[in-house]
């Protein structure tokens with residue numbers, strides 16, 4: 001396990017992923033009934049953008065730093081939809097941007113006392129840091145487990161309502177298949193759950209076959225959301241961020257139609273190089 005998220009925290013893909021996460025959780029909070037959140041690849045939960053790792057790549061400069069600078073001049077609708085995310089950023093930082101929340105912190109900032117957050121991380125050092133970061137929270141538990149085993153062990157949750165974020169490091173090419181296997185399995189036990197499956201846009205052929213398999217699976221309504229910051233070229237470069245959302249909140253598509261065009265303009269490599277898409281992979285509610 002070589003991947004450490006500290007090198008990439010706050011990059012454009014993180015920002016898109018975390019804003020979508022806040023929108024899904026805001027919808028979950030509309031109802032009083034408690035819900036369960038599982039973060040299968042949690043990382044350490046929060047990041048220091050002035051730390052050695054983040055400074056080595058400086059990816060946050062074209063990600064969260066750009067967003068925080070541009071947001072005051074964004075259209076009101078965009079600002080409102082980003083608010084749960086930016087409130088957290090403002091709470092973590094005083095006047096200068098230094099701290100960035102990972103998905104565990106994003107989720108923790110929005111769940112209620114009666115909701116439950118399960119954070120799974122396999123890297124031993126990252127797991128220790130994650131545990132230190134969240135051991136104060138009564139509604140949050142960390143697990144030093146393999147994500148795929150943890151999904152088997154923890155689903156279905158008692159709560160009946162649940163969100164499972166699957167955000168692997170994509171260190172090897174089999175990760176797409178691992179996600180498909182895990183989703184296939186988890187769906188059998190928790191078909192009503194909302195699943196957010198993150199993937200990098202690099203190898204377009206691989207992604208096409210991933211989408212094909214998903215379209216043929218017996219899933220509830222499923223969206224495939226992409227933000228491209230550059231045009232596809234011959235190199236398998238990291239040109240975009242993707243998210244498959246199984247059983248999305250019904251308002252999500254409408255919200256993303258407001259957010260994504262603005263995020264594309266913000267993050268595209270050169271003016272006009274970016275694009276976004278929202279496809280419905282599976283349309284029928286089971």
Ligand SMILES: C[S@@+](CC[C@H](N)C(=O)[O-])C[C@H]1O[C@@H](n2cnc3c(N)ncnc32)[C@H](O)[C@@H]1O
Pocket residue numbers: 001003004005014017039040041042043044045101102103104120121122123126145146147148167168169
């Ligand atoms: C992309 S990072 C997660 C970032 C985090 N979700 C966020 O948004 O802040 C992927 C994490 O998965 C962990 N990881 C890798 N393989 C794993 C596995 N099989 N089970 C659980 N965690 C794993 C890595 O150590 C790394 O911290």
